[in-house]
Amino acid sequence: MATPTIAKVMALVLVCATAEGNSSLNGVCMEKERRALLSFKKGLTDPSNRLSSWSDQGDCCQWAGVHCDNITHHVVELHLGNPYDSGDIEFYKMFKLGGKISPSLLELEYLTSLDLSYNDFGATTIPSFFGSMASLKCLNLSAATFAGEVPHQLGQLSRLRYLDLGYFGSLFAENLSWISGLHSLEYLDMTRVDLSKEVQWLQAVSKLPSLSTLHLSSCQLDNMHPSDNFVNFTFLRVLDLSDNLFSHEIPIWMSNLSTSLLYLDLSGNSLQGPIPSTLSVHRKLSSLILSTNRLTGQIPDWLGQLRQLKHLILQDNSFYGPIPRTLGNLSSLELLDLEDNKLNGNLPKNLGLLSHLEALFIGYNSVGGIVSEVNFAKLSNLKVLSLSSTSLILNVSSNWIPPFELEYISMSSCKIGPKFPVWLQTQASIKLLDISQSGISDTAPDWFWDLASGIQLVELSGNQIDGDISETLLNSSVVSISSNRFKGQLPHLSRNVRVLSAGNNTFSGILSSFLCRKLNRMNNLEVLDISNNLLSGELSECWMYWQSLTHINLGNNLLSGKIATSIGSLAKLESLHLQKNRFIGDVPSSLGNCRSLGLIDLGENNFTGVIPSWIGGSTSLLVLRLRSNSFAGNIPKSFCQLSSLIVLDLALNNLSGTIPICLNELSAMAQTPTPDDVHFEALEYDYNYGYYEENLVLVIKGRESEYKRILKLIKVIDLSTNNLSGMIPTEITSLLGLRYLYLSNNQLVGNIPENIGNMVSLESLDLSRNHLSGKLPDGMSRLTFLAQLNLSYNFFSGRIPLGTQLQSFGAPSYIGNANLRGAPLSNSCTTVVPKPVGKGGDESKPLWFYSGMAPGFAVGFCGVCGVLFFKRDWRHAYFQFLCDMKDRIYVAIMLKVNWFCQKIKSSNNAQLKASERDLS
């Protein structure tokens, strides 16, 4: 083979693109081929009638998708790919062909190109007769939903140059030895084809003499080491092995690749060790993508020699040490992503010379020091700046005019203050601004609110920004100004605002003047969090103007009066916080109209009356907190219909009667783990680039704390400090998922249910100060997660069952039971049983709680998503992971995913075109 020609690289760019142009001038197609096409059409389903031009009459060379040779009139190309991919789901569905592929295609002897991409052949196998279409140069079955084994007959297509089998479908190949028959193959895409059984994949593909593009992403490959230790990819330009299961070091053969390698993507594996210096031979490399691995060591200086680099993506590894100054030599660099490593030291000044740089991601590292004008001197193309969660200190003069015009600014937890950053005034194109927790202690200037009205997401929380914004009109879709020092009345909202998070400020005034304000009547607000302020007055009758609201938090203000009945007009309401105010009266029955309620927190008010039984009809209710009010009467039986309930807190009321025996019907608490059909949407609200999450104050293990993202894991029943009587219903022991059960301070009588040992999830149990009696069931010693127990001040008798479990609690757990004996009570004659190791203690969490949690990620990413994360379907898991990981880093990653995917798509072609110039 000769050295690659420009034509070859060109071909790479064009892939097997449609042969535009005059397929047939005045020619008439071959009768045999016309019949073959008609019989092919017969087998297909075509919901949008794309093939309507394929009729009994007429020149088949004029039919949609058919191209004939302009001299011989033979059909040479069939372009039947769905023009819409699944990003456009409605059109995709409408335009997808399906059905059966007729072997009549074999009559098209001169067919060089067959494109069936993005159709839906319903998990049938790829027809093996494709292997007999000897003229084929291009076969595109990308995302055509084939399943089963890739037929080895394809290996007979010795003229094939492009083979695309990527994306959906569930194809697999046990053996790729057939691929060596594809002598002419230049382009191979088997993304998401399961190759886990094929251990010799590397030998197989490296035998292809002309291969220049190889996509084997998400193929469940786990070993990159060739058995004969030698790999010869002479013409490889593009190598994509992302999202596989490699967990070894980057192999030596990577340096034996053609030195014309342009694109190397090994992201989303578990690769270990340092970046080998041998990779430095790839001087033409334009994209180096090693993100989301376990690579370590320092970022090598020699990267600065890869002068053609445009994309350097090392995010989410364990690189340490300083950011090499040599990166400042990469004058073509457009994207530098070093985020989420362990880098330290300063930001090298010469990165400020990278005049083509469009995106700089440095966040989630330990880099520090002062960043000033020089660090940005030549960055005139910068659009994305992400420095969040570093110790960088931004120190620029107040009249700095930056050379860039940023679109995404993520500088949470850097030090920007104490003065409000004046340079923002020069940035007219911002879409996202996150300067939360950045030490700003200043008044937000008036110009800022003008600027902000053009920004989609404004995140200022956790500073000490003050100012009266009563007359400001907010216009961003998300405004988060919580935990600052804003004062005065609440601001005006335009129709664009969907999230207003303004909690923990000193806003004051009458709530209804905000809710009833004329300007605010046309709002589309979905999330209103104005908790922890100084708002007063009653809940107005103006709720009908706020029909889009799904999440309301008015907790911890000075609100009073009764709940307005108009709140029942909020049909989409999913969560309602009114806790810690001065509300009185009944819960209005109109609230029962809010059919989507998932969370009701009326705690710590002065509500009276009975608990309304309509609540039982709210089958989506996850959290009901009525704690610390003056509710009286019985616990309604209808409560047992709350099949999604995970938090029931009725403590500190005047409830009487018995505990309903049907509690076993609370199915979300009965199951462990939580059943799939429980929806947690009420507890979180996602928007582009972020999320709003519910929080709830719960008293767990005697301690009041705020639960946010782990709320969905809490399963608690707290009925303590009421006047409940009767027995503890045996049925309660079927609540196998219940973690906390508090029944103290009531008038309960009888025994502890014999089966209590079944409640394997119980971590904390408080039955103190009742009139319970009898022996402690032996099964209690099976409660291995139990970390806290209080049975004090009852009438229990007999011996405390033996076993490490129950003895590990101190005597205070049992005191006040005159007839109870045995360790750990001192009236025992047995010796002290030592505390079990590694258990107990307030902070202990069950093991599954942390399982699957990637190091460094926030508490609360766990359980369900943890399992997903380790499933073999890596890409899916990764995105699931992004979505489930409710953390700041999510903002950064989402930002990147969106921006970056777009970027890579558009630049893939550009970069190849550029190299084509280089070669000429």
Ligand SMILES: *[C@@H]1O[C@H](CO)[C@@H](O)[C@H](O)[C@H]1NC(C)=O
């Ligand atoms: C196959 O079709 C898809 C969808 O139209 C396209 O993105 C891809 O580049 C094509 N592959 C080849 C090798 O032409």
Ligand SMILES: *[C@@H]1O[C@H](CO)[C@@H](O)[C@H](O)[C@H]1NC(C)=O
């Ligand atoms: C097709 O042929 C017509 C004349 O027959 C010509 O005007 C037109 O430019 C041609 N189109 C292409 C794409 O070659």
Ligand SMILES: *[C@@H]1O[C@H](CO)[C@@H](O)[C@H](O)[C@H]1NC(C)=O
């Ligand atoms: C026939 O098609 C070839 C390319 O397929 C093109 O180069 C040639 O100009 C065309 N001839 C006519 C007469 O259109």
Ligand SMILES: *[C@@H]1O[C@H](CO)[C@@H](O)[C@H](O)[C@H]1NC(C)=O
């Ligand atoms: C792969 O298939 C070929 C023929 O189809 C066979 O000779 C070879 O032994 C197979 N290899 C493995 C590893 O199964």
Ligand SMILES: *[C@@H]1O[C@H](CO)[C@@H](O)[C@H](O)[C@H]1NC(C)=O
């Ligand atoms: C690599 O493959 C090419 C083309 O098949 C061949 O010309 C070359 O000699 C091989 N290199 C080695 C070191 O085997």
Ligand SMILES: *[C@@H]1O[C@H](CO)[C@@H](O)[C@H](O)[C@H]1NC(C)=O
């Ligand atoms: C409320 O805001 C102040 C800063 O203004 C902060 O120090 C405090 O931690 C915040 N409290 C909560 C509960 O977020």
Ligand SMILES: *[C@@H]1O[C@H](CO)[C@@H](O)[C@H](O)[C@H]1NC(C)=O
């Ligand atoms: C509830 O009402 C009582 C008197 O009825 C009053 O003493 C108490 O302060 C009120 N509590 C709250 C939280 O408003």
